[in-house]
Amino acid sequence: MPADSSARMTTKTTRLAAAAIAAATLCLSPALSAQDNSATADSLAGVAEDALENDPIAWDFVEGITTEVGPRQAGTEAEARGRAWAMEWLRERGFENVADEPFELDTWVPGDVWKARVTTPFAQELIVQPLGNSAATPVGGMEAELVYFPTVDDLRAAPEGSLEGKIAFISHEMRPAQDGSHYGFAGPARWVGAGIAASKGAIATVIKAVGTDHHRNPHTGGTSFPEGIDPIPAAAMSVPDAENLERMFERAGDKPIRLSLELNPRRIGIQKSGNVVGEIVGRNPGLPPVLLACHIDSWWNAPGAFDDGAGCAIVAAAALNAARIGQPLRTIRVLFAGAEETGLWGSKAYSAAHIDEPIAVGLESDFGADRIWRFESNFRGTNADLHSKLAKAVARFGVADSTIVATGGADLNIARDQDAAIIDLQQDGTRYFDLHHTPDDTLDKIDIAQLRQNVAVWTSVVGILANESRAIRTGTPIPSAPAVMDE
């Protein structure tokens, strides 16, 4: 198992890794001031190949933040510690203009009482965790009859008022998929299920966790309530718990199944968060920068190794590696967005603050740490040479070219708002929803060989982009905020 080998490596090689990083940083500094600024494909490819075998930087970041900080719920002191940790790390590795760009958000916290128990006919405790934006139950809990909906569509079909005084149980199936596409199929149970149930009179909602594993992990995540509908208590139960409940319905026949539920999440009002930024300053800082995004926050229950410590680790390592062949032409900026999980607050704040500063191209890493398998851009038709050059550079790492038009991830609002160039480096998401928003999102789940493949691919792409002198025209007209400048 990769888990086993990487976990062992963790404790044993921390000091070795630190030494290697020091060496890498030493390499970087002379390179940044080197006179030979011609980024040859050969040297970049060599750096990327080296990263594939040896990169110590990404592992150091994700090991560090999961060990020294852990979970980083948006708007809390833990997220603030995460920002402080990341800024120190960036500065130590030679990033410039490292800053915490503050913003505010309306903040929800989960509390610490999450109890569910079938009281009749088959008394048994269930493992649950609240969904983001869940209301609290009364202290001491509530008890009511469960109504079982195999899918959200079944819930939608329930008559108005038919759930008065009852608790909705929404189940469904989520399947692993390399591209994670089944999230779109199963996700609505979490995203809108509680709101629909509340609008039909339900006093609470429990769902089968939106996840693909069979561990007792209730995958959390945000839910939302329509305008005019007061939030109700809403919790996810683990997949094994939900399957057990399905079997109870099968065995209970006409006997009602009653659930006692106690949750104490709460809103704590407007709190501070921030976006951490840092730069490898380019030779021509006037050119639009290459923006590499990820997010620094995680759900309270998850140490955030896959989601998204790995993403920040990959983009930071790629920025440093790309600079090893010489100071890049363009500035490479990393954006570790805050408060992504609870509503893309950081991504929106960053776009609002920087909308008038065009970026050359945006990329994001936020889908775990498994291998990249597909390259996509939104300039295949308009900058065919560059697309082709990038595709060729990553092919050696097992990455396929694609005609799919890149749209960017959650933290690339600014790229979409600017109609800028976007690249998506699609990772293998087969395992992603085993871990997503759960306590199991721990360092041991990261396979360092696959993490390094990510760094190698990103190094190749970022190295080329940061030394591209031409503007990257996209296929989309740019009415107001020009992403592309004639340089």
Add this chain to the structure above:
Amino acid sequence: MPADSSARMTTKTTRLAAAAIAAATLCLSPALSAQDNSATADSLAGVAEDALENDPIAWDFVEGITTEVGPRQAGTEAEARGRAWAMEWLRERGFENVADEPFELDTWVPGDVWKARVTTPFAQELIVQPLGNSAATPVGGMEAELVYFPTVDDLRAAPEGSLEGKIAFISHEMRPAQDGSHYGFAGPARWVGAGIAASKGAIATVIKAVGTDHHRNPHTGGTSFPEGIDPIPAAAMSVPDAENLERMFERAGDKPIRLSLELNPRRIGIQKSGNVVGEIVGRNPGLPPVLLACHIDSWWNAPGAFDDGAGCAIVAAAALNAARIGQPLRTIRVLFAGAEETGLWGSKAYSAAHIDEPIAVGLESDFGADRIWRFESNFRGTNADLHSKLAKAVARFGVADSTIVATGGADLNIARDQDAAIIDLQQDGTRYFDLHHTPDDTLDKIDIAQLRQNVAVWTSVVGILANESRAIRTGTPIPSAPAVMDE
């Protein structure tokens, strides 16, 4: 994944399974009164082959008890519900002389507050659960410096009094093994670690869970304290949490790591438990019976699918299947022992109550639901023909013969106390310690194909034993309580 397929089967085929069980039960009743009592190898083999492909009985038991009862902590009302459920199930399937043989035990319960948090230098919560016999912390918890011992031997080497006012952290590595043998290597951290730490002045102990998985499951289990040493709070943390703590020690250098810990387990005095027994009565009830053992209790945190719902399911199915070829010569008795996990209370009580009633042979199933791979007896030298006949009967199911002398499991105290014949049908334990004593011990972990292989093997063995007219002499002298009678 087996987990996936079996989980799907669960809800979809409950009714089908019920119908098949009804059919199987119908088959049984005529068979029990059939005139053709010559158990031919052919017909027994046919029943076993059928079980391999189709057995619905074992799945019905383990699905039923995990769904309708769930965790069954020794000495609690949940265990009592488990006994009641099992007795009803046995009676419905045609077992006779079904009874709950009561006994009492000094009872420990886990409470419901299990909190651990590193407070400095890397503030982060850890997931812990108390070990059986753990003391409680003060309400509100305790906080102290952690002292890290990579192994129990390191703890043993610590000077007397060196842990005054501190919390011991005992780590170690446990590896998966087909025969589970690494439990002997890693187990002492749990079995005796807290007692050793307490004797050196520690105010609490936390251990890396004795388990082979990398999920956030703190494997619980019993610990013990030497005479004269007062119990201290003792908890297991999940393997990922313990590895994180190891990394903290690596990164903290000389800075002390402090842990805040709150646990509220307690002793609730003498409580009732019981052993559930049931019989397929033989044609000659005067002959010593074949005893098939398992245990009905589980730790409070575990629904007890692998440990040991599956074991009771396998032995019950085998007893019913063996009777399908005609009423057996000897009585087949099942023993679903109570309170195994907290100290083999049921096994001891059964032996004390029945020591003067010789058994012909004892077998136990208590190592999950994965394939049986080896056959062992303790009469290979003294009843070579029978050993050979049994070994030949199970070879078709991929089970190897062995020269290892069977010693029986935890619930076979009576067999050892009587120096009786014992057979061990060794299961593949590679996955066993992923699930052992954790919330993840759920039905979905059972691969029905492997469960049925167990039933097929057991059916073969029990069918032969129950129709064996000769006494099964063992290699051990029998000084007082004769297991073997001249019949």
